[in-house]
Amino acid sequence: MGVPQTTLEQWFVLQTVIEKGGYAQAALHLHRSQSSVSYALSSLQERLGLPLLEIAGRRAVLTEQGQALLAQARPLIMAFIQLEQRAAGLTNGERTQLSLVVDSVFPKRQLFSALKIFQQQFPQTQVHLTEILRTEDARQLSERAADVYITTLAPENALSGHWLLDVDFIPVASSKHPLLQLSASLSGADLARFPLITIADRDAPRREKQRLDAASSWTFTTVEAAVDAISVGVGYGWMPLERVRSALDNGVLCRLPLAAKTVRQTPLYLRFGAGSNTIDHTVSTLAQIVMQEIAATSQ
Numbered sequence: 306m307g308v309p310q311t312t313l314e315q316w317f318v319l320q321t322v323i324e325k326g327g328y329a330q331a332a333l334h335l336h337r338s339q340s341s342v343s344y345a346l347s348s349l350q351e352r353l354g355l356p357l358l359e360i361a362g363r364r365a366v367l368t369e370q371g372q373a374l375l376a377q378a379r380p381l382i383m384a385f386i387q388l389e390q391r392a393a394g395l396t397n398g399e400r401t402q403l404s405l406v407v408d409s410v411f412p413k414r415q416l417f418s419a420l421k422i423f424q425q426q427f428p429q430t431q432v433h434l435t436e437i438l439r440t441e442d443a444r445q446l447s448e449r450a451a452d453v454y455i456t457t458l459a460p461e462n463a464l465s466g467h468w469l470l471d472v473d474f475i476p477v478a479s480s481k482h483p484l485l486q487l488s489a490s491l492s493g494a495d496l497a498r499f500p501l502i503t504i505a506d507r508d509a510p511r512r513e514k515q516r517l518d519a520a521s522s523w524t525f526t527t528v529e530a531a532v533d534a535i536s537v538g539v540g541y542g543w544m545p546l547e548r549v550r551s552a553l554d555n556g557v558l559c560r561l562p563l564a565a566k567t568v569r570q571t572p573l574y575l576r577f578g579a580g581s582n583t584i585d586h587t588v589s590t591l592a593q594i595v596m597q598e599i600a601a602t603s604q
Contacts (some may be wrong), residue, residue, distance in 0.1 A: 468577035490564035500540030
């Protein structure tokens with residue numbers, strides 16, 4: 306393979322001239338003299354042996370050969386810019402990757418909004434997201450070795466994390482479910498006649514499985530599957546309000562009129578991973594963004 310005869314800088318100058326519309330505009334944007342811009346492009350065309358530019362009116366435009374070659378060079382220019390941005394981030398102590406463990410009942414809208422903002426601020430940091438169910442204990446969570454956790458497990462102290470929000474669970478059933486044909490205030494005996502749809506990990510403790518079996522429950526390992534089962538009339542269940550709101554609005558699901566408490570709340574906490582080097586600038590910024598998104602949507 307031969308030695309390259311052109312430089313990335315020359316291709317970048319060519320791209321800038323086209324984007325800005327001329328030599329003078331490109332020179333101003335690049336903080337260079339117009340003669341240096343002209344020299345870079347002359348050298349590029351001379352080494353290639355092809356005319357890349359022509360003047361149309363007062364603008365510099367690409368020739369047919371220039372269009373083909375610059376189109377191939379653009380991804381290389383962008384890749385090199387991203388490489389330098391990543392190097393700058395590493396110099397400033399930014400992480401190349403970050404792991405996030407989130408309970409599956411955490412509102413998706415706030416989660417993805419926070420991740421979008423984080424990606425805009427740290428475009429070179431890769432986020433590895435893992436969803437879990439509420440049955441994991443402290444030992445299981447620690448084995449995941451994540452940087453940030455959003456779970457039902459409360460932190461040991463204020464330094465390791467704090468309360469984030471309470472997730473509202475409400476009793477729902479299909480709009481055609483027989484429960485909705487009964488009395489206006491449903492009792493426990495009314496509910497006991499039909500399967501209860503629950504969300505539980507397949508590795509849940511045995512006593513939890515026994516309790517669910519005793520209640521004639523159907524267990525699903527994702528919120529989505531549980532909501533789908535309820536929607537087609539398999540049973541009723543307590544589901545996160547945020548996840549069933551649209552189904553309630555369009556009439557697929559109905560809120561059950563219970564005689565007893567009609568809202569259950571599950572607290573979620575934001576926890577940091579173990580280790581003194583975990584809470585760096587990248588990690589703390591992600592945590593702050595998540596908290597800001599929760600605060601903004603609760604107002």
